[in-house]
Amino acid sequence: MLRTEFISTGFYVPERVVTNDEFTQWMDTSDEWIRTRTGITERRWVANGQGGADMAHEAALVALSRAGLQPRDLDCVIYCTLSPDYFFPGTGVFLQRKLGIPGVPCLDVRNQCTGFIYGLSVADAWIRTGQFKRILLVGSEVHSTGMDLTTRGRDLAVLFGDGAGVAILGPTSDDGRGVLSTHIFADGRHAELLFCDAPSSARRPRLGQEDLDSGRIYPRMQGKEVFKHASTRMPESVQLALSTNGLSASDIKVLIPHQANLRISEMVQRQLGLRDDQIYNNIQRYGNTTAGSIPIALDEVVQAGRLARGDLVILTAFGSGFTWGSAAIRW
Numbered sequence: 001m002l003r004t005e006f007i008s009t010g011f012y013v014p015e016r017v018v019t020n021d022e023f024t025q026w027m028d029t030s031d032e033w034i035r036t037r038t039g040i041t042e043r044r045w046v047a048n049g050q051g052g053a054d055m056a057h058e059a060a061l062v063a064l065s066r067a068g069l070q071p072r073d074l075d076c077v078i079y080c081t082l083s084p085d086y087f088f089p090g091t092g093v094f095l096q097r098k099l100g101i102p103g104v105p106c107l108d109v110r111n112q113c114t115g116f117i118y119g120l121s122v123a124d125a126w127i128r129t130g131q132f133k134r135i136l137l138v139g140s141e142v143h144s145t146g147m148d149l150t151t152r153g154r155d156l157a158v159l160f161g162d163g164a165g166v167a168i169l170g171p172t173s174d175d176g177r178g179v180l181s182t183h184i185f186a187d188g189r190h191a192e193l194l195f196c197d198a199p200s201s202a203r204r205p206r207l208g209q210e211d212l213d214s215g216r217i218y219p220r221m222q223g224k225e226v227f228k229h230a231s232t233r234m235p236e237s238v239q240l241a242l243s244t245n246g247l248s249a250s251d252i253k254v255l256i257p258h259q260a261n262l263r264i265s266e267m268v269q270r271q272l273g274l275r276d277d278q279i280y281n282n283i284q285r286y287g288n289t290t291a292g293s294i295p296i297a298l299d300e301v302v303q304a305g306r307l308a309r310g311d312l313v314i315l316t317a318f319g320s321g322f323t324w325g326s327a328a329i330r331w
């Protein structure tokens with residue numbers, strides 16, 4: 001049976017490191033509050049003029065070179081983000097232009113922190129049906145330009161970071177390897193619990209002075225609700241990934257949860273009964289990079305030599321929408 005394998009991975013984060021202490025010059029917060037509530041010690045921010053497509057391009061060049069491939073070998077781009085470079089067109093086409101591969105189809109996926117898993121689900125279906133053979137799957141996010149850096153926005157501003165991760169996916173007929181399953185979910189009843197209100201095509205004008213003055217241009221979140229749902233939905237979807245494939249938590253080599261908050265990851269780990277070496281977290285260094293967080297972490301795991309052929313990798317995510325899901329991969 002044809003399955004989807006990860007041919008290579010890569011990531012890029014901007015050079016600028018922003019420590020927790022830096023936030024104290026803009027808002028009422030502290031390194032201690034941020035570290036104890038979230039686990040984050042620093043994150044990266046883009047330089048002025050650097051966008052998500054720029055970061056994705058750097059990450060894609062790394063993955064292409066590791067795979068011994070050229071951009072022209074790609075036959076599809078799937079670009080996952082909640083922070084597109086422009087309102088329209090999607091950011092995938094800007095990445096495609098940088099890669100110099102006109103004509104190659106580009107799909108933009110707007111499923112926030114679960115974007116990479118939604119994108120993987122689509123890529124997996126396309127590869128298994130033979131529609132595409134070399135898909136560049138991207139999660140890239142620029143949060144730093146869209147945060148309220150005053151005390152009003154402190155609950156969100158300290159959480160997020162910029163970065164991009166990619167995977168090149170293709171078919172394998174090596175029995176038993178590759179993507180075993182993906183499960184994706186959404187519940188729009190909670191859309192406003194983690195939400196950015198403006199600009200909005202549902203209002204005239206889409207963007208006005210009132211949006212700027214009221215802070216509607218910045219994301220807002222009911223953190224406790226998000227925390228509660230995230231720490232329930234992620235373990236649930238991991239259990240589903242395991243039971244679908246007749247596996248149990250002890251079979252997991254590495255679980256890569258979306259990096260939302262270290263406390264959430266620790267709850268997921270506890271609920272699944274995983275040892276420390278069975279889960280990977282890097283939110284301490286990058287903050288929450290939303291669609292970028294899973295592919296960045298996956299690449300770090302791969303580069304650290306933690307995955308051997310045949311190992312079981314589980315990905316899980318939860319994000320705004322709400323959206324959530326999981327993927328099981330036999331490496």
Ligand code: ACO
Pocket residue numbers: 028029030033034037038112113154155156158159194221222223224226227230259260261264288290318319320
């Ligand atoms: N620095 C200092 N104090 C702060 C900060 C900050 N950066 N942010 C909030 N506070 C204050 C609040 O104003 C509040 O003050 P008050 O008691 O005087 O009103 C106090 O700290 C406690 O606030 P809570 O919101 O109750 O703090 P909580 O313990 O819930 O932690 C946090 C907040 C860390 C945001 C938590 O709710 C959380 O992690 N939620 C999940 C967030 C998340 O993961 N979001 C992204 C997931 S989905 C996605 O990735 C898109």
